Amino acid sequence: MENFGKIAVGCRMGDRPDPRFVQCLLHLAMNMRRGDVVLAPVIELPAHWAACAMAKQFLTKTTCDTLLMLDDDMTFTPDHLAMLRDNPRNWSYGIVQGLCVSSKAGHGPIVLMDGGGAKFDLGDETVETLMTGLAFTLVRRSTFEAVRGQVGPGSLLFAWQPTGRGEDHYFCHYARAAGVRCAVDGGVVIGHRLPVEVTWNSVTREPEYSTYTSSSFFDLIEELNEKHANQEE
Numbered sequence: 357m358e359n360f361g362k363i364a365v366g367c368r369m370g371d372r373p374d375p376r377f378v379q380c381l382l383h384l385a386m387n388m389r390r391g392d393v394v395l396a397p398v399i400e401l402p403a404h405w406a407a408c409a410m411a412k413q414f415l416t417k418t419t420c421d422t423l424l425m426l427d428d429d430m431t432f433t434p435d436h437l438a439m440l441r442d443n444p445r446n447w448s449y450g451i452v453q454g455l456c457v458s459s460k461a462g463h464g465p466i467v468l469m470d471g472g473g474a475k476f477d478l479g480d481e482t483v484e485t486l487m488t489g490l491a492f493t494l495v496r497r498s499t500f501e502a503v504r505g506q507v508g509p510g511s512l513l514f515a516w517q518p519t520g521r522g523e524d525h526y527f528c529h530y531a532r533a534a535g536v537r538c539a540v541d542g543g544v545v546i547g548h549r550l551p552v553e554v555t556w557n558s559v560t561r562e563p564e565y566s567t568y569t570s571s572s573f574f575d576l577i578e579e580l581n582e583k584h585a586n587q588e589e
Contacts, residue, residue, distance in 0.1 A: 360441045360494055361421025362391040364414050368406040368490075369397045373428035374549045380432050387434035393418055404523035407490060407514035411500055421497055425490040430456065431547030432492055440494060440544045445482040450499035450536035451528065453488035454544035480543035487528035488538050492546045502534035503527060 365388070367381060385394045395413050398406045407425070414423040424437060436454060446452045455478060503513055507530055514523035528538050557564050 359447055360496065362393075362419070363389075363422045363424055363437070363441065363494070364393045364395055364418045364420040365424045365426065365437075366395040366410040366414060367397050367426040367428060368401075368403065368410060369399045369428045371400055373397075374431075376431050376547075376549060377426075377428050380430070381426065384432070384434050384437060391420075393420060402516075404512065404514045404516050404526075407523050407527070408512055411513050415497065415500060423495050423497075423500075425493045425495060427489075427491045429549045430491050431549060436492065436544050436546055440492075440541055443482065443541060443543065446494075446539065446541055448537065449482075449484070449539040450496045450502070451488055451493060451531060451538040452482070453491065453493040453538075453540050454546045455540055455542045456489070456491050456546050456548050478540070478542035482539050482541045482543075485538050485540050486532075487525050488540060489524045490527075491548070492544075499531055499536050502536050503530045506530040506534050 365381075365384060367377075388394065395410065395417070398409045398413070401409060410425065411423065414420065422441075432454070440446065440452060440454055500513065507513065513527060515526050516523055517526055532538065555564050556562075
C-alpha cells in the first residue's frame with residue numbers, strides 16, 4: 357500500500373495519564389478522517405501487555421489498515437498525524453514514529469540507527485532506524501502479521517526481555533527479521549511530558565530544574581556503537 361489507508365488510534369494509559377495528553381487525544385479524535393476510528397484506551401496494564409491488548413483490539417475489532425500507537429505522556433496535534441501519514445517518504449516503511457526525546461536526563465532524540473549509534477542531526481528527513489518506540493507510531497496491519505509469523509501462535513507480539521530491553525525493541529527486532537523496515541520522521545516533532553525536580557536557588561533567586569539521570573538509554577547506544585565497531589574490524 358502506497359499510503360497508510362484507514363487508521364485506528366490506540367493508546368496505553370496507566371493509572372495517571374497526563375492531562376495534556378488527554379486534551380491532545382480528544383482534539384485528535386474530533387478531527388479524524390472518514391474511515392478512521394479511535395479504539396478504547398487500554399488501561400492499568402503493564403506496558404507490554406497493554407501493547408498486546410491494543411494490537412488485538414486493532415486486529416480483531418477493526419478493518420483499518422494501520423494502527424497509531426500512543427503513550428499517555430506525549431503531546432501532539434491532529435496535524436502531526438496528517439504529516440506522518442501523508443509524507444510519501446514514509447510509505448515504504450512498516451513502522452514509522454514521530455520524533456520524540458528520551459525521558460531520561462540528557463533528553464536525546466530517540467533515533468537508534470541501523471549499524472549502531474544515535475542520529476542527532478536528523479533535520480526534517482525520514483531516516484531508517486534499528487527500532488522505534490511506541491509513543492506516536494504508525495504500525496501497518498501487515499507488520500503485525502509479519503511479527504506473528506516470526507514469534508509463532510500463542511506468543512506475545514510485545515514482550516519485555518531478560519536483557520532489560522523493552523517491548524518496543526522486541527517488536528521491532530522481529531519485524532526487521534521479517535523484512536519490515538522501521539523509520540523516524542524528523543519533520544513530525546512531538547512533545548514528551550516529563551516529571552522534573554524544582555529547587556529554589558537563593559543566590560540567583562530563580563528556580564532550577566533537574567531530572568533523575570538514568571544511564572540505560574545511553575548504555576544501549578554505547579553497546580550498539582561497540583557492536584558496529586567490531587563488525588567493521
